[in-house]
Amino acid sequence: MEYVVGKNTWDFYEIESLTRTFEKFGLRRYESNALALVCKSGECTAQDLSEYGVIPITKTYQVLYGLQDKDLLSSTLQRPKRFSAKLDEVLDKLLSKKRDTVRQYESEAEKARQVVVQVQAV
Numbered sequence: 084m085e086y087v088v089g090k091n092t093w094d095f096y097e098i099e100s101l102t103r104t105f106e107k108f109g110l111r112r113y114e115s116n117a118l119a120l121v122c123k124s125g126e127c128t129a130q131d132l133s134e135y136g137v138i139p140i141t142k143t144y145q146v147l148y149g150l151q152d153k154d155l156l157s158s159t160l161q162r163p164k165r166f167s168a169k170l171d172e173v174l175d176k177l178l179s180k181k182r183d184t185v186r187q188y189e190s191e192a193e194k195a196r197q198v199v200v201q202v203q204a205v
Contacts, residue, residue: 084140116138
């Protein structure tokens, strides 16, 4: 099975693998599907994504704007809007967010340790 977006054709399993990677970073299924195809094609419209069954037409813009709010996609001002993303940049941003989360957990763990030490000292 293949996805055809614009002039590009992508193997289903290649897209599915990328989709699963994005899901591991916490993105939802529709977000992951859309982001995988946009990254692979470089640029596409909401209609491109809905035509190939990636996202239902009623959810397409909601998903794309959500990804844009997360700073994972950019779009043009022209009509129809064209959404674009570069895989390396997307992965760097997702990794950075996860690293920030880990740092927050480490900070909270250190605070918890300090509380325990203070309680034990009393």
